[in-house]
Amino acid sequence: MTPFIGALDELAAASTDGNPLFEAATLAAAMTHLQSGGPVNVALVWKTGADDAARLLIGAFPYQARRFYLGLPISVWSIWTHIHSFIATPLVRAGHERDAIRSFMNFADRSGAPLMRFPLFQADGAFGPALAEVLGERGRATVETGSHERAFLKSDLDGEAYLAAHMRKKKRKEYNRLWNRLAEAGELKFETLDRDFNLGQWLDQFFALERSGWKGKRGTALAERDNERDFFEVMCRKAHEAGKFHAAQITLDGKPLAMLASFISGGGAFSFKIAFDEDYARYSPGALLMMKVIGAFHDDARIAWVDSCAIPNHPMIDHIWAERRAMREVNAATAHMLSPYLIAYSSDMTGAVERAWAAMRKLYHRLRKEVERD
Numbered sequence: 507m508t509p510f511i512g513a514l515d516e517l518a519a520a521s522t523d524g525n526p527l528f529e530a531a532t533l534a535a536a537m538t539h540l541q542s543g544g545p546v547n548v549a550l551v552w553k554t555g556a557d558d559a560a561r562l563l564i565g566a567f568p569y570q571a572r573r574f575y576l577g578l579p580i581s582v583w584s585i586w587t588h589i590h591s592f593i594a595t596p597l598v599r600a601g602h603e604r605d606a607i608r609s610f611m612n613f614a615d616r617s618g619a620p621l622m623r624f625p626l627f628q629a630d631g632a633f634g635p636a637l638a639e640v641l642g643e644r645g646r647a648t649v650e651t652g653s654h655e656r657a658f659l660k661s662d663l664d665g666e667a668y669l670a671a672h673m674r675k676k677k678r679k680e681y682n683r684l685w686n687r688l689a690e691a692g693e694l695k696f697e698t699l700d701r702d703f704n705l706g707q708w709l710d711q712f713f714a715l716e717r718s719g720w721k722g723k724r725g726t727a728l729a730e731r732d733n734e735r736d737f738f739e740v741m742c743r744k745a746h747e748a749g750k751f752h753a754a755q756i757t758l759d760g761k762p763l764a765m766l767a768s769f770i771s772g773g774g775a776f777s778f779k780i781a782f783d784e785d786y787a788r789y790s791p792g793a794l795l796m797m798k799v800i801g802a803f804h805d806d807a808r809i810a811w812v813d814s815c816a817i818p819n820h821p822m823i824d825h826i827w828a829e830r831r832a833m834r835e836v837n838a839a840t841a842h843m844l845s846p847y848l849i850a851y852s853s854d855m856t857g858a859v860e861r862a863w864a865a866m867r868k869l870y871h872r873l874r875k876e877v878e879r880d
Contacts, residue, residue: 507534507548513563514597522600523631524772525593528568531744537568539737540588546570551609553602564599565606575621576852580844583614584623590737592778592815593833595627603636611640615841621848622838625652628813629832641838647849652835657814657827665801672828681797684789692759696798699753705746708753709739712765716781728779738767738779745769752806754799756791764791766799774811775803796826 507514507530514530526532537546551565568586575582587594598606614622627633641648661668669678688694699708713729721727728735745751752768752775764782768775782792803809813831814823837852839845 507537510550510563513550514566517563517566517597517599518771520599521597521772522603523595523598523628523633524774524776525595525597526741526745526750526769526771526776527591527593528566528595528597529771531748532741533568535737535740535744536588536590539733539740540590542588543572544570546586549610549613551606553605562599562602564602565610566597567610568596571619575848578848578851580620580848582621582623582848583617583619585625585627587625590734590778591626592776593628593813594625595631595633596624598633598636600632603632604640607633607637607640611644611838611840618842619840620842620844621852622840623651623835624838625835626833627835629653629834634834634836637836637838646839647846648839649837649849649852650834651837651852653833654818655830655832656816656818657820657823658811658829658831659800659803659814659827660811660829661804664804665798668800668804669797669826673826677825681790681794685794688758688763688786688789688791688794693757695757696795697755697757698799698802699755701746701749703753705743705751705753708755708765709742711762712767712779712781715762715765715783716779719782719784721781741769742767750808752803752809754795754802756795756798758786763789764795766795768812770808773809774813775806775809776813776815778815793822793826796823800827 511530511534514533518525518529527536533548537548547569549565549567549569550563551567552561553564554561569583570586571581571583573579573581585594585596596606596610611622624637638648661671663671685694713727713735716722717727717729719727722730728738742751750770752770753766754768755765756763762783763786764780766777767779768777770776780792780795782795803812812827814820814827816823837849839849
């Protein structure tokens, strides 16, 4: 991708739907550290102007041809997602969404893709309606294979006014009490960090804090896997260099109790990773941080909204941020002769597979709790 870094960055800035994971530096870091299940490719869609004018990048579609799909040995195409994907909306230039999608689907047809999967894109953006229009033009069948909502922040109210409007008074008083109790133990401070802070030190503190809790015990902390740590560090450093990294924290006598890493893209922010000191769990430092940061996001001119990137029905953030962002996953038929049958098959099988995975996740978490208790 090296020759196209500048064009990708310009495309990301001109896209209606922001996606920090598909911006040049982050995508390159992910392809370096997080590829699995076969190689990942990036399809770039260009538009050439009249009289051989310089070509313009109007779309970027990272994709993977996966060898199996829902138990079938068929290599379907999918927009790439990895272990840390919180969004997978392709980058398409504002005003050129349909042209970009048409060209990409033509490419998938010519390449013999039997099915095209578009996972984890926001339902309220420009990409979804453009995709539906292009597929409708061609009479191509589609099926929605997944949808959910997650906590979202978009309001003209500042922090205190927002909480007063959306949280019960009794709950607010309880969190204020926890903050005041913490403040009795030393100098308690909430802060967001500007461009000049020591990012290397902040990252070391973040990795240590995350590793000290349940993620470290379960082996899922970023610092437990070198490739994931390297990916996150590159993502933070590149965003920081570009002025698109938002770091927030609560400290007690200078020691971090809760830390949040967010990335700015498309006029909003994506809150990607949070860590907190579980020795202070009775004070709910993570929840306190997510309440305090509302005002900081509100006052930041770069940020009009914030996507929590959280799982649906998250037990903490869903009770603090009142708005919701709808996410979708769609399978689209191609020109391949098997495609209509795969659309019907995926429609029937997706629900069954999801129920099976839900049961397995429930069993896994129960077993892990038993192991940790022992």
